[in-house]
Amino acid sequence: DFNSIISAIPRTWKRKLNQFNADNNNNEIINKAKRSINLNSKEANKILNKREFEKNAGITKLEETFNEEQIKDIFLLPRKVVDETRLWIFQYKVLHNILICNEKLQKMNIKESNKCPNCNMRHTIKHMLWECEKNNEIWTRFSTYMEKAGYKIKITENDILYGHKPKDDGYIIFNAAILIMKxxxxxxxxxxxxxSYYQFIEHFKLYVETKNVNKNEVWSNFYNKMF
Incomplete structure (x- = not known):
């Protein structure tokens, strides 16, 4: 019966409804919610959707630098340049600022130190993928390698974290290489x-060989030029 349906509503939902501070225009709906009388799913959904959710730190960082259209291109880039799910997931974790690093592990009480194992600086996502001196040496070698394929680009922090000109299809291979390197x-x-730079070369060559075998013209041309 009706009372059974009301009692089946999770307590956490009821608490959220009771704690919700509505504006004057929603007083009638809120009063119904508090009494748990005649509250239908549409009204409950309307109340719950009024809550303001805190934005993910990664998204906030993106919005400080890029406009809405650019952010869309950044999120579409992984699926455009590679076809491996693990690489998509990896990049989405980078974008959402949830990739595991020592700083996060320390906050989770899993590690005692938040320091980088290679340079003893604070080990953040940005540090792990870009700022560390060890990695800077590797990215320099990466740039030299990609120059042989015609990509004479001075790599920036944003290139590493978000991709180089994500909207431009002329950089598909370059962005794929960055993603595999990261x-x-x-x-x-x-x-x-x-x-290790050689670990990247090993992974990248295997990926390019797969593309070449599959007769992908763009990648086959790159394979013939580089290998």
Whole structure:
């Protein structure tokens, strides 16, 4: 019966409804919610959707630098340049600022120190993928390698974290290489290994070979030029 339905509403929902501070225009709905009488799903949904959710730190950071259209291109980039789910997930974690690093592990009481194992600086996502001196050396070698393929680009922090000109299809291979390189650096951290340029080359060559076998024209041309 009706009372059984009302009693089936989770207590947490009822608490949220009771704690909700409505404006004057919603007083009638709120009064119904507090009495738990004649509250239908549409009204409950309307109340719950009025709550303001805190934005993810990664999204807030993006909004400080890019406009809405650029952010959309940044989020579409992983699926445009690679076809491996693990790389998509990895990049989305970077964008949402939820990738595991020592700073986060310390906050979770999993590690005692938030320091980088290679340079003893604070180990953040940005530091792990870009700022660390060890990684800077690797990115320099990466740039030299990609120049052979015609990509004479001075890599920036934003290129590493978000991609180089995400909307431009002319940089698909370049952005794929950046993504695979970042993932190699992250894998080194997870496996407690020193960052290695050769690990990237190994992963990247395997990826390019797969594309070449599949007769992808753009990647096949790159393969013939580089390998």
């Amino acid at each position: 993932h190699a650096l992250y894998t080194s951290f997870l496996e407690n290994l020193e960052p």
